[in-house]
Amino acid sequence: MTHVSMNSLSYQQCINSRCNASYASDEVLFKCTQCGNLLDAAYHWDQIPIPKSMNFFEARWNTPGRSPAASLDFSGVWRFRELLPFVPEQDMVTVGEGRTLLQQADRLAAELGMKAGHLFLQYEGFNPSGSFKDNGMSAAFSMARKLGRSRVACASTGNTSASMALYAAAASTADRPVQAIVFVGSGKIAFGKLSQALNFGALTLQIDGDFDDCMKRVQEAADTLNLYVMNSVNPYRLEGQKTIMYRVLEGLNWEIPDWIIVPGGNLGNSSAFGKAWMELRQLGLVRKVPRLAILNAAGADTLYDLVNNKKLRWNNGCVDEQIVQDTYTAMDHQGYKAHTIASAIEIGRPVNLHKALRALDVMNGVVREVDDDMIRDHMAMVGRFGFGCEPASAASVAGLHLLREEQIIGPDERVVCILTGHQLKDPNATVEYHNPAPHTPHRRYTNSPIKVPNDLNAICRLIESNTPSPGSNA
């Protein structure tokens, strides 16, 4: 493939169709200066050498380890670099993100009344910091490198800060340290995630407030101190997260699934997925687009409310802002605070709302909500029948369960649930599930430790009486 200078091939574009303002790709903006809406990374595709079929990318698995392109081809993000061409190769930052697995989950499928070979888990816990956020960080840090920015900041429920702190540590040199500045709400962060931000050396600010407060403050502080914001309002974050869809396709031998199911917090991931499919279709690389299901936690269900109760739609890029404003005003009046065990999606004002509405439009999507008990049970179910995951990730599997019950998803449709984060991110949630407090209602997959005397006979009797019989899916 010919090497093309990538500088002038990309730009930024306002997503509001009544505005359509465009900006240079290296202008640091997180909002359209004309209308305040979100910006997309956009490309002059006709000037970019796009492969004729997706198989092209698969061949890069075979790049020998010592060739110059090897570390980019090793990355599950940059292996697809022709589809996110906003920086030249020398600026692409990688720590080996996106080496993830699409796992065929037949036992989980049986548990949910689906046929074998039809349910897949895209396990993003394999990423270097243990969540899908690394896909986005490698892309956003590449832009930061191109721009020469060395102070990066984010608001976080945990995983964004863990990922950003890791990339900042990896990108630092003695001459040029990259400083990571993290805003977390007090008491709102799982210890697995907090431990990462601290250990990677991030300046960690515990704000007396929740995620939504942190999100507001980080943008203000960034304006005041000229920090580079690494939240998913940064359009380049989402470019990296598009590759999750490319890898799902790759895992399915380039066949298109019927459904993608993903938890929704700040709605960056769902937005990135919508953009990925929109572009693949535009480039003629796919003919069909899967449907999308976004899962809110019941205690953080702004998108669910806006879409299902208030009928908010993308409407060709003319979103009815009055509905959004009225909803947020009412939330303020009620003193609404998001609350769920799935801390990664404990967000009341999702910054990517408009892009997520577009994704729902492009992918003929639905939005559902699941309560904390469902999230807990399905987290344990995933652990029992597949890779473990953290609570927020299990919302996707709980959502599949719900959509099966509603008969919106049939037993022989092909479904991919995105497992967004690693089980060890929030071990407290898992241990609590398996050691419920007295009087907790029955939990289906509880597996409590059993006390036994320090005596061989007693130990052997206990093991014998707890041997599963073949054929039981338990």
Ligand SMILES: *Cc1c(COP(=O)(O)O)cnc(C)c1O
């Ligand atoms: C960030 C995160 C989410 C939410 O993703 P959004 O892009 O903010 O909607 C879900 N699960 C996990 C594990 C996360 O870290």
Ligand SMILES: [Zn+2]
């Ligand atoms: Zn605009």
